Amino acid sequence: MAVLGLYNYFIFAVLLMIGLYCILARTNIIKSLIGLTIFQGAVFLLYISTDKIDGGTAPIIQEGVENQIFANPLPQVLILTAIVVGISTTALALAVTVRIKEAYGTIEEDKIQEMDREL
Amino acid sequence: MTLYDQLPALVVVVLLFTAPITYMLRLHGFPWFSAMAAVVTSFVVACSLAATTIGGETIIYEMGGWPAPYGIVLHIDALSALMAMLITGASSAALIFGAKSLADEVGEETAPAFFAAWLLCTAGLVGMVITGDAFNIFVFMEISSLSTYVLISAGPDRRALISTYRYIVMGTVGATFYLIGVGFLYMVTGTLNTADLAERVGQVEDIRLVLVAAGFVSVGLAIKAAVFPLHSWMPNAYTFAPNAVTVFIAAASTKVSLYVLMRVDYAIFQNSIANHDIQLTFFLVPLGVLALFAGSMLAIYEKNLKRLLAYSSVAQIGYIALGISMTSVAGLTGAIVHMFNHGLIKGGMFMAVACLALRYRTVNVANLAGAGKAMPWTMAAFVVGGLGLIGVPLTPGFISKWYLVLAALDEGWLGALLVAIILISSLLAVIYVWKAIEVAYFGEPRSNAVPVTEEAPLVMLIPTWIVVLAGIWIALDTSVTVGLASIAAKTLLGVEL
Amino acid sequence: MITIVFSLFLLTMLVIVAVGILRTDNLFTAVMLSGIFSLIMAANFFILDAADVALTEAVIGAGISTVLFLGALALTAEYDRSPPVGTWVPLLTSSALGGVIIFATLQAPRLGDPNAVVHKHVAPWYLDRTPELIDVPNVVTAVLASFRGYDTLGEVFVVFIACIGVMSLLGRVRPRRDSIEEDEFDKRTDNLRHHLIPRVVGKMLVPFIVLFGLYVQFHGDFGPGGGFQAGALIAAGVILYSLLEGGPRGRELVPEWFSSLLVALGAFTYTCVGVVSMAMGGRFLDYSVLSHDPVHGQHMGILIIEAGVGMTVTGVMITIFHAFSRRGIR
Numbered sequence: 027m028a029v030l031g032l033y034n035y036f037i038f039a040v041l042l043m044i045g046l047y048c049i050l051a052r053t054n055i056i057k058s059l060i061g062l063t064i065f066q067g068a069v070f071l072l073y074i075s076t077d078k079i080d081g082g083t084a085p086i087i088q089e090g091v092e093n094q095i096f097a098n099p100l101p102q103v104l105i106l107t108a109i110v111v112g113i114s115t116t117a118l119a120l121a122v123t124v125r126i127k128e129a130y131g132t133i134e135e136d137k138i139q140e141m142d143r144e145l
Numbered sequence: 146m147t148l149y150d151q152l153p154a155l156v157v158v159v160l161l162f163t164a165p166i167t168y169m170l171r172l173h174g175f176p177w178f179s180a181m182a183a184v185v186t187s188f189v190v191a192c193s194l195a196a197t198t199i200g201g202e203t204i205i206y207e208m209g210g211w212p213a214p215y216g217i218v219l220h221i222d223a224l225s226a227l228m229a230m231l232i233t234g235a236s237s238a239a240l241i242f243g244a245k246s247l248a249d250e251v252g253e254e255t256a257p258a259f260f261a262a263w264l265l266c267t268a269g270l271v272g273m274v275i276t277g278d279a280f281n282i283f284v285f286m287e288i289s290s291l292s293t294y295v296l297i298s299a300g301p302d303r304r305a306l307i308s309t310y311r312y313i314v315m316g317t318v319g320a321t322f323y324l325i326g327v328g329f330l331y332m333v334t335g336t337l338n339t340a341d342l343a344e345r346v347g348q349v350e351d352i353r354l355v356l357v358a359a360g361f362v363s364v365g366l367a368i369k370a371a372v373f374p375l376h377s378w379m380p381n382a383y384t385f386a387p388n389a390v391t392v393f394i395a396a397a398s399t400k401v402s403l404y405v406l407m408r409v410d411y412a413i414f415q416n417s418i419a420n421h422d423i424q425l426t427f428f429l430v431p432l433g434v435l436a437l438f439a440g441s442m443l444a445i446y447e448k449n450l451k452r453l454l455a456y457s458s459v460a461q462i463g464y465i466a467l468g469i470s471m472t473s474v475a476g477l478t479g480a481i482v483h484m485f486n487h488g489l490i491k492g493g494m495f496m497a498v499a500c501l502a503l504r505y506r507t508v509n510v511a512n513l514a515g516a517g518k519a520m521p522w523t524m525a526a527f528v529v530g531g532l533g534l535i536g537v538p539l540t541p542g543f544i545s546k547w548y549l550v551l552a553a554l555d556e557g558w559l560g561a562l563l564v565a566i567i568l569i570s571s572l573l574a575v576i577y578v579w580k581a582i583e584v585a586y587f588g589e590p591r592s593n594a595v596p597v598t599e600e601a602p603l604v605m606l607i608p609t610w611i612v613v614l615a616g617i618w619i620a621l622d623t624s625v626t627v628g629l630a631s632i633a634a635k636t637l638l639g640v641e642l
Numbered sequence: 643m644i645t646i647v648f649s650l651f652l653l654t655m656l657v658i659v660a661v662g663i664l665r666t667d668n669l670f671t672a673v674m675l676s677g678i679f680s681l682i683m684a685a686n687f688f689i690l691d692a693a694d695v696a697l698t699e700a701v702i703g704a705g706i707s708t709v710l711f712l713g714a715l716a717l718t719a720e721y722d723r724s725p726p727v728g729t730w731v732p733l734l735t736s737s738a739l740g741g742v743i744i745f746a747t748l749q750a751p752r753l754g755d756p757n758a759v760v761h762k763h764v765a766p767w768y769l770d771r772t773p774e775l776i777d778v779p780n781v782v783t784a785v786l787a788s789f790r791g792y793d794t795l796g797e798v799f800v801v802f803i804a805c806i807g808v809m810s811l812l813g814r815v816r817p818r819r820d821s822i823e824e825d826e827f828d829k830r831t832d833n834l835r836h837h838l839i840p841r842v843v844g845k846m847l848v849p850f851i852v853l854f855g856l857y858v859q860f861h862g863d864f865g866p867g868g869g870f871q872a873g874a875l876i877a878a879g880v881i882l883y884s885l886l887e888g889g890p891r892g893r894e895l896v897p898e899w900f901s902s903l904l905v906a907l908g909a910f911t912y913t914c915v916g917v918v919s920m921a922m923g924g925r926f927l928d929y930s931v932l933s934h935d936p937v938h939g940q941h942m943g944i945l946i947i948e949a950g951v952g953m954t955v956t957g958v959m960i961t962i963f964h965a966f967s968r969r970g971i972r
Contacts, residue, residue, distance in 0.1 A: 151925075154926040158913070158926060161795070161799060161909075162910075162913045162914075164799070164802070164909070165906040165909045165910040166906075166910065168905075168906045169903065169906045206925065208791070208792040208926055208927055209788055209789065209791050209792065209927040209928050210928035210930060211789050214764055215764060215789055216789050216790070216792075217790055217792045217793060254813075258807075258809055258810040258813075259810065261806055262803060262806055265799055265803050268799070272796065280793065281792065281793055281796070284793050285796055287796075288796055288803060291803045292803045294807060295807035295810060295811075298807070298810075299810065329746065332750060332759070334763070335759040335760045335761070335762055335763030335764055335765065336763055336764050353745070353746050353748075354746050354749060354750060357743070357745075360742070
């Protein structure tokens with residue numbers, strides 16, 4: 027059981043690796059950005075994994091029910107914020123990508139680098 | 146509550162409050178004006194905060210009236226006040242300076258969006274330095290980063306777009322690293338308030354997660370601060386941004402990340418992890434030294450004047466990293482003073498470059514021949530700034546390097562080596578500054594080039610010279626900057642004032 | 643026990659989907675997989691008792707993010723043509739990263755450990771004191787809107803700046819190809835209009851999505867939900883309508899001046915609540931001073947700021963979508 031209790035962190039690490047690899051190894055801008063969303067998604071998983079408590083439930087207090095155990099509300103609040111920050115970054119990056127495509131005619135970073143070097 | 150008690154919040158609220166108004170009211174010339182008014186107000190508030198905290202007092206302001214660690218508090222001491230002054234000051238100067246050039250580069254239609262982004266960029270940076278909550282730093286870091294992306298992408302060249310994209314990827318990875326570090330810290334302490342973190346990190350039994358958290362936070366912030374070798378986003382971002390934007394972000398934005406790095410490393414980890422100072426030195430000294438050499442060498446071989454100054458910033462960030470790594474009062478004082486002084490120097494130099502760009506329509510060093518005659522005042526400002534980069538006496542660069550050398554001398558044999566390195570890199574600075582000066586004063590204009598005979602307009606020259614003279618003034622009268630910085634250094638190290 | 647097994651299954655699926663994203667060179671596939679990734683993530687959050695986060699991730703990650711990616715794909719490229727070179731450095735970097743994390747987390751508290759530090763310090767205070775201080779059943783809403791309201795304000799400004807950025811990047815329509823006739827225009831851009839079944843069925847869904855969004859907005863104090871989720875849901879309804887009926891009709895339904903006004907107005911409302919509370923003698927964003935009774939003041943403050951958040955998020959998502967879709971018509 028001890029190992030299963032750490033499975034979330036293990037998956038977090040693996041997702042982070044896949045995300046970072048995707049960002050670093052791919053020169054296609056859209057692909058890198060998808061990698062970036064995986065990278066951020068992994069961090070959401072890390073935070074939310076800390077909120078779970080055995081026998082707990084979502085932190086919504088019901089009247090008349092005694093001795094309830096609630097999950098930790100704080101990581102949830104933080105990740106709500108982080109998700110919105112993530113989509114904002116993605117939207118902005120995609121807008122830049124569209125403009126790059128219009129200006130260069132490609133979204134492959136290596137080709138763009140070549141084109142800029144010729145100038 | 147009196148207005149005076151509300152000042153800590155006002156310094157950032159003024160900016161946040163004005164941003165939507167700036168965006169909504171689409172009147173001619175209004176966006177620039179409202180942005181300027183808000184930023185200057187914020188600067189005045191920051192100055193009064195600095196005046197309050199110069200005695201070593203710390204202001205705690207509870208957002209929403211909730212006490213720490215449950216709510217978010219603002220934590221303002223001498224160091225944060227000094228940084229807030231630097232940010233809002235640089236922002237005001239760059240805005241006033243850029244009134245004309247921005248109107249050209251940005252255009253009437255996108256002006257409301259651009260100036261709202263400018264306000265939010267300032268607000269994000271100020272928010273980062275005054276907050277006392279680790280997660281709140283992340284939120285404001287993202288406000289400032291996203292608005293910086295918007296500001297840079299407004300640059301006229303298409304390469305501004307690809308530079309913005311690279312900055313977005315690097316910046317987001319950096320911010321996410323920081324977030325991971327904070328997540329680990331939260332796992333082992335259960336709190337996010339920095340003061341509370343500092344207290345509770347020391348009680349953690351298993352140090353492993355704390356160490357990894359320290360690693361993630363430091364690397365994330367080092368990316369944001371463009372510490373060598375994580376600087377690759379920075380030179381092009383500076384080069385292709387609109388000129389006034391370069392002035393602002395070069396003066397303020399990387400310094401804020403360095404500030405947070407310093408805060409987190411000293412306030413949270415220093416007293417809790419055994420041998421933390423050794424680890425910090427181990428991490429930052431090689432990076433600082435590499436940055437000094439690599440940045441200077443790259444600057445020497447660079448043909449574009451804006452990118453040359455950006456590489457020089459990589460080197461100068463190396464000095465600040467060295468100062469931080471020395472973990473002594475003198476070293477930290479030097480680092481903090483250099484943050485402030487370098488902000489002024491680089492801000493002034495980028496202003497001068499913007500003036501040159503306005504007349505010459507290029508920033509290639511080779512094409513600036515004859516600028517010394519055609520634009521004497523602009524070039525004089527550039528030269529004074531360049532002397533500051535080298536660290537000639539009577540310039541602000543000298544003061545900070547003086548403190549760094551003093552600190553290094555306390556470090557034994559490593560210190561002697563560091564002194565030598567600082568001296569060599571100053572010589573390298575002579576080479577790259579001279580490269581520009583030589584062409585401007587002694588170079589022959591190309592025969593096919595359109596001769597430039599006109600000096601930059603006064604609306605640009607006057608702010609440039611105000612910044613340059615402010616630099617000279619703080620070099621002559623060091624009581625404010627060095628005073629605030631040494632108090633800040635002592636607070637960070639936990640030494641009695 | 644069954645939840646643990648299910649959770650393990652979902653987590654493993656996450657990795658499989660992520661590997662799939664990495665391996666495919668068809669960007670359309672990659673984007674759809676990333677939508678599935680977010681959906682699995684949302685299900686996983688739900689199992690981990692984070693209902694609010696699950697709702698947000700489902701709407702924003704799986705819904706709006708996918709639509710934006712597809713919009714960008716339509717304007718850029720369909721295939722990833724990265725050359726397979728230089729993979730060693732990324733591989734080493736990311737393996738080192740993963741190794742460090744696995745090494746560190748071996749000592750971390752196991753999932754659901756009631757003795758973990760996170761459950762001992764700040765969190766119990768929120769759970770104990772919320773009924774008395776703020777008196778809303780959903781503690782997440784209480785923390786989000788009041789205890790950490792300053793963070794949420796910052797977050798609203800993050801989406802605000804993203805919207806500003808997208809508008810200034812994609813706002814200017816280039817006057818090319820205006821020679822194409824109106825009809826031709828419609829045929830090219832609004833494919834779905836000519837598919838009867840999705841159009842009719844989809845349109846029937848729109849009012850319910852918007853209604854659900856409003857419910858989530860005003861029920862956020864009592865159940866999972868709040869301004870972010872509601873705003874994203876309402877925007878999703880409008881976006882669905884635009885996808886079915888075509889961008890121009892979508893812009894008739896919610897004109898762009900209106901959505902971008904909503905963005906600024908929402909952020910402004912939120913800040914104003916803070917400024918008013920300062921003027922009434924409290925700290926910034928201290929809602930207690932808004933009314934003679936502190937708890938009542940908190941209710942009022944949370945209601946208004948959640949409305950501000952809802953307005954901004956709705957406006958931002960619609961504006962960004964319109965910016966992308968309009969860019970497609972050249």
